[in-house]
Amino acid sequence: SSDWEKRTKEIIAIQTEWKTIGFAPQKMNVKIFERFRTACDDFFGRKAEFFNQLKETFKTNADKKRALIEQANALKDSTDWKATADKLIALQKEWKTIGTVPKKIGDQLWDEFLAACNHFFEARNAVNAGQRNEEHANLDKKNEIIEKLKNLTAETCDNVQKEVQKLVEEYNAVGHVPYKEKDKVYEAYHAALDRVYKDLNVSVARKRLSNFKNKLKNVAEQGGSALDNERNRLVRQFETLKSEVQTYENNLGFLNVSSKKGNSLIDEMNRKVQKLKDNMELIREQIKAIDQQNKE
Incomplete structure (x- = not known):
C-alpha cells in the first residue's frame, strides 16, 4: 500500500505539471489529453481495486480473529485444565497464521484474545499452586506416618497389629504427594x-x-x-x-x-x-x- 501512495503522489505531480503546459495543436490536443486521462484513470482504477480487495481481506482476517476470540471466551472458564490448555494453545497457533488487519482494530482484537487466554491460564496456575501446596502437606503427613511405623515395636505399643492397621488406614487416606x-x-x-x-x-x-x-x-x-x-x-x-x-x-x-x-x-x-x-x-x-x- 505504501508503494501505491508513492505512485499516487507521482501521478498527482504529473497532473499538476500537465496543467502548466500549454495547449498542443487543436487536432492533437484532444487525443493527447484523452491518452493522458486514460492512463491516469487506469492507475486510479487499479488503485481503487487494490484497496477494495485489501479492505475485504482485512474484513476476512478480522472475522477469523473474532471467531477465535469467541472460541477462547467459551473455553476460558473451563476447569478441564489439560484439554483446554491444549485447545487454547492450538488457537494461539492458528491466530499466528491469520493475515494482518489495520493496526487499531488489530490491537483491540489481540487484547481481547489475550485476555481470554490469560484468564484461563492464570486460573490454572492458581489451582496448580494450591495443588502443589496440598501435595507438600500430604508429603509431610505421609512422612509423619512413616516415622511412627519406624518407631513402632512391641515394647512401645501394647497392640502392635491394631496400631499398624490404624496407621495403614491413615496413610491410604492421604492424597497425592x-x-x-x-x-x-x-x-x-x-x-x-x-x-x-x-x-x-x-x-x-x-x-x-x-x-x-x-x-x-x-x-x-x-x-x-x-x-x-x-x-x-x-x-x-x-x-x-x-x-x-x-x-x-x-x-x-x-x-x-x-x-x-x-x-x-x-x-x-x-x-x-x-x-x-x-x-x-x-x-x-x-x-x-x-x-x-x-x-x-
Missing part, C-alpha cells in the same frame, strides 16, 4: 511397614515357640508315640505351608508390576509369603525341640 517424591515416599513407607510386620511375626513366633516348649514336657509325659504324632503333624503342616509359598511365588511371576495397583498387590503377597516362611521357620524350631526332647 509431589510427583518427584512419589517413588521415594512409597519405598520408605513399604520398607517401614515390612520391618514392622517382620518384627511382629518374629515376636509372635518367639512367644509361640516358648509356649510350645513349655507344653512339650506335658506331651512327653503322655508317653507312647505322642511326641512322634506331634512331630508328624508338624511335618505335614510344614509341607502344606511350603506348597502355599510355592503357589504364591508362582502367581507373583504373572503379575504386572507396571501399575500402582499391581505393586500394591505384589507387596501384599510378598508379606503373606514372608509370614508363611516365618511360620515354616517356627515349625522347624518346634520340630527341633521335639527331637531334642526325644534325646532326653
